[in-house]
Every structure is written in structure tokens, then in C-alpha cells.
Amino acid sequence: MLAARQFLRSSTTVACAFKAAPTLRSQSLLSQRFQSSVKFTQENQPRIRIGSLAPNFKAETTSGAIDFHEYIGDSWTILFSHPADFTPVCTTELGAFAALKPEFDQRNVKLIGLSAESAESHKAWISDIEDVSTHGAKFDYPIIADINKEVAFLYDMIDVEGWKNMNNKEPIFTVRSVFIIDPAKKVRLIMTYPASTGRNTSEVLRCVDALQVADNKGIATPVDWQLGQDVIIPPSVSDEAAKAKFGEFKTLKSYLRTTKV
Incomplete structure (x- = not known):
């Protein structure tokens, strides 16, 4: 387990959006990855719209390395991001998605989360999620380790302040983005929440139903x-x-x- 799990407790700070300083190990990992990171510019950033081909990427996850398009395969997929590991709102969200996973499975929908920290950190976090937020369900979908910020950049999962720090060595906090992607790898629905506002997993499921019924009928x-x-x-x-x-x-x-x- 990671050594540090303290949250910032300022009454003027949105506690759900931020976590305490990373451990020495995670600081080292961040430093190593940022040394080789590319320059992020608005000119190079994809413009994702409804109907766009979902940008492909390769990344480490809690379930191993993936190629995103290969992960999608012939399924629908929900990609959703989180500001940071070991944060309270994110813990409730990931657990709620885990509890609803059988419903998504019935609809041929894969889940995949993202946070801009290491897979090692994510795996430690999952035990907390299972303790408090899955209602007894096993946490059974991958979380992307995006410590180099490449996926956050590709999918524009960053607010104005985060964008200012994209090319710095500081960690960034991704906003709560949701992308529903169909088996043709096309983006069909986009939701973006600020870090302070938890998502409604039932609404995400409802949108999947609406999209699939609209396509079929x-x-x-x-x-x-x-x-x-x-x-x-x-x-x-x-x-x-x-x-x-x-x-x-x-x-x-x-x-x-x-x-x-």
C-alpha cells in the first residue's frame, strides 16, 4: 500500500479533487516519465466531437498493457477519468461503476477508468474502493496509468488550470470526463464534470440504453x-x-x- 493517503483538508479547497503529496516512489516515477514527455500544444491536440474516431493509444493499466482500440474490440466502451487516486469522490464513483458492471456487461459495454498516477498506485487504491464503495462487488475493470498525461491530452480531460501545467513536471488533476464509444470506435456521447461534482452512474447506463435502442430501432x-x-x-x-x-x-x-x- 502507498505510504501517504492524507487528503488536503482546507475548508477553501475542494477536497474531492486533490490528494496529499505523492510518495517518494510515485514522485520518482513522475519525474522519470516527465523527463521523456513531449511538448503538449493546442495545435497538436485532437478535437474530439460526437462522431469522431476515438483516438487510439497504448498504456499501462491495472490489468496490464493495452492498445485501446484492441481493448474496445467489438464492444461498446466507457472511458472515464478521475482527478487523482485516493480521493473521496473518485473512490465512490469507481466503486459505483464496479457495482453496476453486470448491467454494463449485459449491454456489451466495457468499462475503463483513468487517473494520472501509476498502475501501482491504482492497485493499492482498488483495495480501498472494494472496502467502501462496491457494495460487496469485486472491482473488475482496468484503470489506466496516465502519469505521462498523454491520454489526458488526447481526450482533453483537463481544465484551464490543468492545461497551464501540462508541460510542467507537476502532477495534473484530470476533470471527470466520460466518453461513450461504440464498437466502430466512434465517440457517441461526451460528458464533462468539474472535479467537485460526482457523476451519476445510472445516467451513464441510461445513455447507453438510449444510444443502443436508437441504433437498433x-x-x-x-x-x-x-x-x-x-x-x-x-x-x-x-x-x-x-x-x-x-x-x-x-x-x-x-x-x-x-x-x-
Whole structure:
């Protein structure tokens, strides 16, 4: 286990976003990696939009080395980042995703987390996560070790202050990014939270359901939609085509029709 697990406790500091100074070992690892890191510039940073090909990378994780596109394979994938190891909000989030993993498995979705620290640090952290946040479930998905900041750079997982430090030897704290990526390696949904705000894992699962149903049935989903509820027929589909495809439907407005799938 890592020697230092003290959190910053200033009342004016967002405690969930930051952790205490790294151990001597992790400081050494950071120094070694930063010595060989490339210059990060806005000109070289990919611009990721919905529909973009997810940038590929190779990285060490708690499950060993991966090629990201090979990891995705023919599955959907959720890539999500965390400000730092041994931080309270991140611990609750990673545990909640672990507890929901069977639901994601049913939907052919792989999970993969990221924090800008070493795989050794992540592995020590996992035991804490299992102690307090998984509701008895085993933590069973990888966490990327991004101490050289390359993945954070590729996916723009950094706020304004973090960007200022990208080319320094100081650790950075990634924001809470979420990328839902389909089997074609296309980015289908992006969420970005500040370090202080924990994510809603049920909302991430709901978005996966909405994307998959939309792909499979050619529909859209309304506000607050949950799996099993009525969906929206796109305006581009005529009434005749809608009846042939969906059977019965309700017309609320000429442009708003709902049906069941």
C-alpha cells in the first residue's frame, strides 16, 4: 500500500479533487516519465466531437498493457477519468461503476477508468474502493496509468488550470470526463464534470440504453427516458412508414409522435 493517503483538508479547497503529496516512489516515477514527455500544444491536440474516431493509444493499466482500440474490440466502451487516486469522490464513483458492471456487461459495454498516477498506485487504491464503495462487488475493470498525461491530452480531460501545467513536471488533476464509444470506435456521447461534482452512474447506463435502442430501432428518446418507455419517431419518417415499422403510434403534434419498441 502507498505510504501517504492524507487528503488536503482546507475548508477553501475542494477536497474531492486533490490528494496529499505523492510518495517518494510515485514522485520518482513522475519525474522519470516527465523527463521523456513531449511538448503538449493546442495545435497538436485532437478535437474530439460526437462522431469522431476515438483516438487510439497504448498504456499501462491495472490489468496490464493495452492498445485501446484492441481493448474496445467489438464492444461498446466507457472511458472515464478521475482527478487523482485516493480521493473521496473518485473512490465512490469507481466503486459505483464496479457495482453496476453486470448491467454494463449485459449491454456489451466495457468499462475503463483513468487517473494520472501509476498502475501501482491504482492497485493499492482498488483495495480501498472494494472496502467502501462496491457494495460487496469485486472491482473488475482496468484503470489506466496516465502519469505521462498523454491520454489526458488526447481526450482533453483537463481544465484551464490543468492545461497551464501540462508541460510542467507537476502532477495534473484530470476533470471527470466520460466518453461513450461504440464498437466502430466512434465517440457517441461526451460528458464533462468539474472535479467537485460526482457523476451519476445510472445516467451513464441510461445513455447507453438510449444510444443502443436508437441504433437498433431508428428512433429518438425523450426527456428522462428509461428503458421500456415510449420513444419518439423521427419526423423524417412518414406516417405510412411509421405504421409499417412500428404499428400503433400516438400523434401529439405533426412533428412529435411516440410509440413503443
